[in-house]
Amino acid sequence: MRKILFAFTSLLIFNSLSGQEKFIDNRDGNIYSTIKIQGVTWMSENLRFKANTGAHLFDNNSDNMPFYGLLYDWKTAVSVCPSGWHLPSGEEFQTLLNHFEQKDAWKKASSDPSAFAIQLGGMQDHEGTFSEMDESAYYWTSTEYDSGNAEYFSYLVINKMSVTDISRKADIEEIPGTEKTNKYSVRCIRQ
Numbered sequence: 001m002r003k004i005l006f007a008f009t010s011l012l013i014f015n016s017l018s019g020q021e022k023f024i025d026n027r028d029g030n031i032y033s034t035i036k037i038q039g040v041t042w043m044s045e046n047l048r049f050k051a052n053t054g055a056h057l058f059d060n061n062s063d064n065m066p067f068y069g070l071l072y073d074w075k076t077a078v079s080v081c082p083s084g085w086h087l088p089s090g091e092e093f094q095t096l097l098n099h100f101e102q103k104d105a106w107k108k109a110s111s112d113p114s115a116f117a118i119q120l121g122g123m124q125d126h127e128g129t130f131s132e133m134d135e136s137a138y139y140w141t142s143t144e145y146d147s148g149n150a151e152y153f154s155y156l157v158i159n160k161m162s163v164t165d166i167s168r169k170a171d172i173e174e175i176p177g178t179e180k181t182n183k184y185s186v187r188c189i190r191q
Contacts, residue, residue, distance in 0.1 A: 057071075068120075140152055
């Protein structure tokens with residue numbers, strides 16, 4: 001009983017010190033840090049929910065899940081967020097991007113209450129090849145382009161410099177998006 005009380009007290013202290021709130025996913029008990037940005041609550045960790053289909057471990061290695069989360073195909077990504085949460089649209093990611101570019105805050109540690117805490121979980125392409133762990137993060141948006149392609153947000157580290165982008169047709173009409181069968185990370189939001 002003392003161990004449980006100690007663990008609970010430690011969690012409360014950590015939560016109050018970190019400046020971030022926590023969300024418990026009732027489906028599996030995973031606990032996620034959250035951050036409120038311009039009135040929208042974002043998960044500040046990659047989703048770790050094991051959907052029946054469409055959810056993949058990077059390199060099929062379960063040791064990668066606690067920190068990097070899971071990778072999802074687009075069809076799964078649009079339906080995998082917990083009740084009351086949703087996959088952000090490209091426009092919602094653009095608002096997030098604008099916020100952090102103004103604050104130059106992308107690289108802040110996750111203990112900083114203003115941090116989004118990018119986790120460089122890499123990706124798995126439509127052919128099944130895993131790549132870019134610890135080099136990039138790709139996040140699905142809910143914005144669909146056509147039956148085979150959708151929009152995504154990317155965060156890349158190139159020569160120790162961060163590069164962010166959203167494949168938005170709203171900005172450049174010729175952008176094809178990416179194949180929905182690719183596996184990318186998911187962040188969920190709630191209003």
